[in-house]
Amino acid sequence: MSVSENITALLSNLTESFNTSTYLKLTLSNKRSKGDDLNNVFVKPVVIKEQAVLSFVFRHETKDVTKNFPLADALDQISGLLSANFFNADLFTSQADYSLLSNKRGHSKLLKKPASSAEIPVFRHDKIKQRLIVTDNNVYLRDLGVLTADWKVKSDMQDKFKQINHYVEIVDDVLKSASLPDNFMVADMGSGKGYLTFALYDHLKKTFNRSFEMTGIELRPGLVDTCNGIAARSGFKTLRFEKGSIVEATLPKVNVLIALHACDTATDEAIFRGIKSGAEVIMVAPCCHKQIRKQMKPENSLKEITRFGILEERQAEMLTDAIRALLLEAYGYRTRVFEFIATEHTPKNVMISAVKKTDRNSPDPEVLKRIAALKTMFGIEFHYLEKLLKQ
Ligand SMILES: C[S@@+](CC[C@H](N)C(=O)[O-])C[C@H]1O[C@@H](n2cnc3c(N)ncnc32)[C@H](O)[C@@H]1O
Secondary structure (H helix, E strand, C coil), rough: CHHHHHHHHHHHHHHHHHHHCCCEEEEEECCCCCCEEEEEEEEEEECCCEEEEEEEEECCCCCEEEECCCHHHHHHHHHHHHHHCCCEEEEECCCCCEEEECCCCCCEEEEEEEEECCCCCCCCCHHHHCCCCCCCHHEEEEEHCEECCCCCEEEHHHHHHHHHHHHHHHHHHHHCCCCCCHHHHHHHHEECCHHHHHHHHHHHHHHHCCCCEEEEEEEHHHHHHHHHHHHHHHHHCCEEEECCCCCCEEEEECCEEEEEECCCHHHHHHHHHHHCCCCEEEEEECCHHHHHHHHHCCCCCCHHCCCCCHHHCCCCCCEEEHHHHHHHHHCEEEEEEEEECCCCCCCCEEEEEEEECCCCCCCHHHHCCCCCHHHHCCCCCHHHHHHHHHH
């Protein structure tokens, strides 16, 4: 076989060992030119920000230079180095060793020997976070500006991509714990640019063995048109976006209701629609909490908290969401409140997730009493969601 064929075969062994988590190391040696300042290259696996990459140490006469590359770029580097700088390469995997030997006359051979190293590969699957959303040929992420034209996550979109995956993971867990009917309906209230709507649709389409439909409701017509265009280009046949308001949107029965960062009382409207529709799952990440903040006038020691602006704001947030969670419980939902994005990314990082456990026509009076006690303690006249539910 020619040198280039052996290089291709070696790179294919490397790729396979990378993908099967058996890769250990690669060494490039035997310089093509005695005058080359680069003596060797050592390529080891490392995990950076939960991603498996290859770390190159370029050993020069007087210095070492380290650079990290994802697999595709690493293969280009190695191929270039073997064509221009080195005759030999030794690839070590936990399954076998491979030696590429070549010389000036263009002779070359690739030898395979039993594995000589007892090292444990660092690319263990449990160390590397598998992302749920695949980037290759992902039209919606490209059109939303998260990916480059060649399907790579843009450097300034890494956090957004992580958040999208994390969000899908959370919703997926909750949906698995709910009993959803066939042909279930998901409504995303205040869907905005649709990052999360598309990602959830994509994930459910690939992993849920049941038919479903998804509708994004959004006030801004420009966003609705853009999202419908992207849905069509992605071939997402049962995903559509409609211009409308959360309270007035015409929807058939909703089984899963989602509202992420819908402003102030828009979150209450979304929960209200979910409860009234008998949704099996309601998941909301609230935004601002003005309605309760304006009303909080405690006549007791709580005044010591609300006299400081920032603490008043946080207290309003806690109180608003605690009453939302209680109202969901009163209507038969098992409710959890948790942080779903690290605080350094956004302070709006609380999620209320509710899974229906009991069908109730009227709220549990015991829970309503607990809500009333809270309201009295904070001097609150009404909570917007409570008012909607009383209509
Ligand atoms: C902060 S953005 C969040 C978008 C998206 N859910 C996300 O998390 O990426 C809130 C969106 O909700 C929309 N919105 C706010 N109030 C609404 C309402 N009452 N009815 C429909 N959409 C609403 C806004 O136009 C905006 O696009």
